[in-house]
Amino acid sequence: xxxxxxxxxxxxxxxxxxxxxxxxxxxxxxxxxxxxxxxxxxxxxxxxxxxxxxxxxxxxxxxxxxxxxxxxxxxxxxxxxxxxxxxxxxxxxxxxxxxxxxxxxxxxxxxxxxxxxxxxxxxxxxxxxxxxxxxxxxxxxxxxxxxxxxxxxxxxxxxxxxxxxxxxxxxxxxxxxxxxxx
Numbered sequence: 320x321x322x323x324x325x326x327x328x329x330x331x332x333x334x335x336x337x338x339x340x341x342x343x344x345x346x347x348x349x350x351x352x353x354x355x356x357x358x359x360x361x362x363x364x365x366x367x368x369x370x371x372x373x374x375x376x377x378x379x380x381x382x383x384x385x386x387x388x389x390x391x392x393x394x395x396x397x398x399x400x401x402x403x404x405x406x407x408x409x410x411x412x413x414x415x416x417x418x419x420x421x422x423x424x425x426x427x428x429x430x431x432x433x434x435x436x437x438x439x440x441x442x443x444x445x446x447x448x449x450x451x452x453x454x455x456x457x458x459x460x461x462x463x464x465x466x467x468x469x470x471x472x473x474x475x476x477x478x479x480x481x482x483x484x485x486x487x488x489x490x491x492x493x494x495x496x497x498x499x500x501x
Contacts, residue, residue, distance in 0.1 A: 330468060335382050342378035345371040362435045363421055365443060369414040373450075377407035384469045394499075397470035401463025402454045404471055410450030417442040461499045474500040 348371040351358065358364040380403050385391055387400035421442060424430040457463060457472055466473030474481050479497035 331385070334384070334468065338378040338381040342375055342382065345375040345378065349375065362432070362439050362442065363418065365439075366414055366418040366421060369443060369446060370411055370418065373407045373411035373414060377404055377411070380404060380407075381469065387470055388465050397465060398458060398463045400470040401472065402458050404469065405457055406450040406454040409453050410446040413446035413449055417446060464500045472500065
């Protein structure tokens, strides 16, 4: 965060406030679901638990985003933040898709708990598996870099010309000037 810059100050305060509220609410949902055997027995509740877990980790990381990015952090802390955000965001979206599938099958097609159990492994397993796969791939390819207000998938330095731009003929450069994230 740039000291004295009103835009970045407001963005940082709003980000920390909204992420704190999101984290608190997700933790309340996690607590409610895990404290009830009835809730834990339902596919819908377990999907909501997955959503809340993913939301809580990304919200917590975003509250402390300034610690992960340079100049406070380094490339290793940036990689850690980028990995967690990538995993959490992708998994969260896919858990929401799984929840919508569960709703459609239950409401529109009348699936009961017994029928839903046959599909539950995929509904609960695909989101974290795919989230992990994309997070690991981006880590191996050195794609996590400072990206505006957090560390995520971005070229480094931010103003470099990527190979994609060069190959489309939009640059006079013959090769990329990106150090990472190309």
